[in-house]
Amino acid sequence: MNQGPNLFADGKAYERLMGRWSRLAGEKFLDWLAAPKNLKWIDVGCGNGAFTEVLIARCLPAAVVGVDPSEGQIAYARTRPGAKLAEFRVAGAQDLPFAENSFDAAAMALVIVFVPDPAKAVAEMARVVRPGGIVATYMWDFPDGTPISPLGPAMKSLGMATPERPNTEAAGRDAMRAIWRQAGLKSIETEVIRIRISYSSFDDFWGSTTLPVGPSGKALAALTPTAREQLKARLRESLPIAADGTISYEAIANMAKGLGSVALMQSQGAARGNSHIQRQKTAGCTGSPRRLYSKKLSSHR
Numbered sequence: 001m002n003q004g005p006n007l008f009a010d011g012k013a014y015e016r017l018m019g020r021w022s023r024l025a026g027e028k029f030l031d032w033l034a035a036p037k038n039l040k041w042i043d044v045g046c047g048n049g050a051f052t053e054v055l056i057a058r059c060l061p062a063a064v065v066g067v068d069p070s071e072g073q074i075a076y077a078r079t080r081p082g083a084k085l086a087e088f089r090v091a092g093a094q095d096l097p098f099a100e101n102s103f104d105a106a107a108m109a110l111v112i113v114f115v116p117d118p119a120k121a122v123a124e125m126a127r128v129v130r131p132g133g134i135v136a137t138y139m140w141d142f143p144d145g146t147p148i149s150p151l152g153p154a155m156k157s158l159g160m161a162t163p164e165r166p167n168t169e170a171a172g173r174d175a176m177r178a179i180w181r182q183a184g185l186k187s188i189e190t191e192v193i194r195i196r197i198s199y200s201s202f203d204d205f206w207g208s209t210t211l212p213v214g215p216s217g218k219a220l221a222a223l224t225p226t227a228r229e230q231l232k233a234r235l236r237e238s239l240p241i242a243a244d245g246t247i248s249y250e251a252i253a254n255m256a257k258g259l260g261s262v263a264l265m266q267s268q269g270a271a272r273g274n275s276h277i278q279r280q281k282t283a284g285c286t287g288s289p290r291r292l293y294s295k296k297l298s299s300h301r
């Protein structure tokens with residue numbers, strides 16, 4: 001199945017462009033999920049493992065599988081000291097290579113707009129989690145909420161082609177709610193995350209945001225050296241540069257979560273084994289006790 005063009009081949013470059021902001025937003029996202037410890041997670045579109053590392057540190061999972069179609073990102077993820085617990089595999093969101101009921105929780109961090117068919121990706125997450133399991137995502141609010149949001153208007157003002165993502169409409173909270181509902185998920189909630197983006201200088205901003213990775217990297221690669229200089233000059237005018245040379249602005253993301261249901265599993269024709277589900281008490285990563293369903297997880301396909 002077509003999983004979309006691969007614009008994220010370089011895990012190291014991604015780390016500077018987006019990984020640090022992914023971590024900040026990821027912490028807020030996981031605080032909002034307030035998931036219990038000792039769950040088995042799938043991190044869909046795990047990229048270079050920036051979010052996976054936060055997930056492991058914050059939620060103390062029993063196991064994590066990270067999947068991403070980019071071999072370069074996966075190769076970098078495997079080198080992360082804080083992601084040793086995770087098993088990383090090359091796979092796309094629209095065709096997860098796992099059986100129904102394989103995970104307690106599925107997270108898709110900063111991916112939904114890149115997937116050709118977001119509803120198919122969420123349906124896949126709903127399929128692989130058990131009844132009562134978490135299916136959640138967060139994505140920058142387009143076009144103005146992204147950590148590189150100053151780039152688009154500056155490029156547009158100079159008549160340059162701006163970075164494109166296939167499905168930015170899926171980043172809205174209403175769209176997320178509709179997709180979660182369509183996937184048969186229950187107890188759906190959405191919320192907003194705000195983080196502060198800061199650069200020590202204009203050179204730090206320019207060096208970070210013009211790296212050859214993602215849709216922005218593709219749009220910038222198409223510019224001539226003269227056009228790049230024009231863009232640089234325009235950004236020097238438009239960015240909020242403080243007297244000490246630092247640059248700081250807000251990035252905004254939308255997040256959604258829902259729970260897998262028994263009805264959903266039955267409709268998938270995969271209700272077998274539910275009689276073995278046992279109720280057990282577990283403690284949340286935030287410390288608050290929760291009652292959750294747990295069962296021995298089914299093996300991978």
Ligand SMILES: C[S@@+](CC[C@H](N)C(=O)[O-])C[C@H]1O[C@@H](n2cnc3c(N)ncnc32)[C@H](O)[C@@H]1O
Binds near residue numbers: 004007049109
């Ligand atoms: C902005 S990065 C997010 C990476 C990571 N989740 C994070 O929070 O830092 C977007 C990721 O989506 C991945 N991606 C693109 N198309 C995908 C698809 N069809 N299925 C799964 N992942 C996909 C890319 O390879 C890339 O690693």
